[in-house]
Amino acid sequence: MNESLSGYLADLGYAAGWRVVRAAPEPVAAGVFRAGATLAARREGAGVRQLRANLARVLGAQRPAGTEIDPAELDAVVAAGMRSYARYWCEAFRLPAMDPLALHARVDPAVQGVAHLDQALDAGRGVVAALTHSGNWDVAGAWLVRALAQRGRPATFATVAERLRPDSLYRRFVAYRESLGFEVLPADAGARTIATLVARLRAGGVVCLVADRELTAGGVSVRLFGEPARLPGGPAQLARHTGAALLPFGGWFTPDGWGLRFQPPVQVPRERSSVAVPAATQALADAFAADIAAHAEDWHMLQPIWSADRDTSVTEAAVR
Template identity: 50%
Template sequence: MGTLIDPGKLTDGLYGLGWSAVKRLPEGVAAQLGRQLADAAWRRRGKGIERLEANLARVVPDASPQRLAALSRAGMRSYLRYWMESFRLPAWSPERIKAGFTPQDVHYLEEGLASGRGVVLALPHMGNYDLAGVWVTTKLGVPFTTVAERLKPESLYDRFVAYREGLGMEVLPHTGGAAFGTLARRLRAGGLVCLVADRDLSDSGIPVKFFGETAKMPAGPAMLALHTGALLLPVTLWYDDSPYLRGRVHPEIPVPENGTRAEKAAGMTQALADAFASGIADHPEDWHMLQRLWLADLEPRAAAAGRDRA
């Protein structure tokens, strides 16, 4: 009888191989490898590709099937570019990091930090937020705090934490609301917090209208801004035909003048969703959402689960 392989250990091993091997490749070779892996995954037409195309159909509702297929192929190439770059980031020189990201309107971030109020940067799953983060720590010389969802196996989570801490980030585990107090303290001290914030299917997620339909996004960015007085700045990222990551820091999302704290948080989260939507609509191929997001996509599965229980 053959020896059974633990899927968790296999996944951890594959990521470890990526971090150890890909970072040693010449940049052009790594980029070509990423494109080849992306095209192979796209041709297999797995569930992730089908979900990506279904999500893109909401972003580009008038797209033909051929256009959606082209977008999903470009999307997979963008997604694998993110991974190839992330594997190689620890080997990049400070000069390469500084040149690797060219954001627009970064003055919103610089002015917010100079004000001493603290800043919450909120991003969707676009482009390469790891590269944008290490650019902040390297180019601007500003440390920041973020959270990471606990992964299985634990060794894989430890790899991600060590990787991001090695890039100058403080990483907190995303375990319920335990990280909120630490994030709030960092902001009250005038610090920077960066959060990926375009998907939250938990009970605490806030419903928003996103490309015309209801989705849920995390309450954390808005609640942190409300609790601490920090600025809430959306950021969107994308690639173009150059070797560099592009991005935009959007203007501050203001706190509504009226309403309860919950109502204010809901209004701010909707404004955040609108900012994300504007960036995603401009660069849909760089939005790496290969999972269910809109509540309408979850309802049939929930109904089926209810029938199974009955």
């Protein structure tokens, strides 16, 4: 299919989703998405196959060396993972119409580690909140916007968005996240975006970055669940450059809402050193692994992130 035509059709599909899904009763919409997830898991397309490979690493790392994973167990986690991913999209289409107070009430009130956020902000430091593609990261952002307002701080944070094609689809996603209170900066604006992030952090603000997948050929080499992978070095570089606290920020689904957790800050030396950013990024990878392992089915990683998969081009599923 022509790339411009496929992009146009994708834009139409997302536009219809935001109109139709939010208008449908929640149980109906959730049931349709759940059925679609079940069908997708059975068909085992490229994205599902990559999810299976990724989750096999997560499960395997939690077992004694040489212990094989029960295929039935892996099947069940993959199926649950696809249902979780479908739930994310169903919620994404409905979020702009949700009552912010009702949304906030469905977040587990015992947000773990929120003291780490308060300590950094009270000390006048900026915060780099680094997330994985787990649970509903848009809900995590919406919660954070209201939490900042409750603390008498600007009710927004800065984040970065990958440039999608066509541009109308990119603008649609930017408008969606801006409606939740996010300040969205383009990933392809280079120095201009970096300068804005630095300014926000030096002013004591918050920057949120989804940081469990490197979109370029660069990144920082880490070990994730015992295997080589590459993660973005941006979160650690921003923290080192500005003195901001680097907080791993995880999320997962609960039966009728969402759980969130801030882990203790990752230490990033301020002095210039060739090992400062790699060491901090490895510590971030370790924190990510702890959150992912605790809620493996809620990690929506349908793309290759381990070096072995990227090198052999297992798949580059077009999933946003």
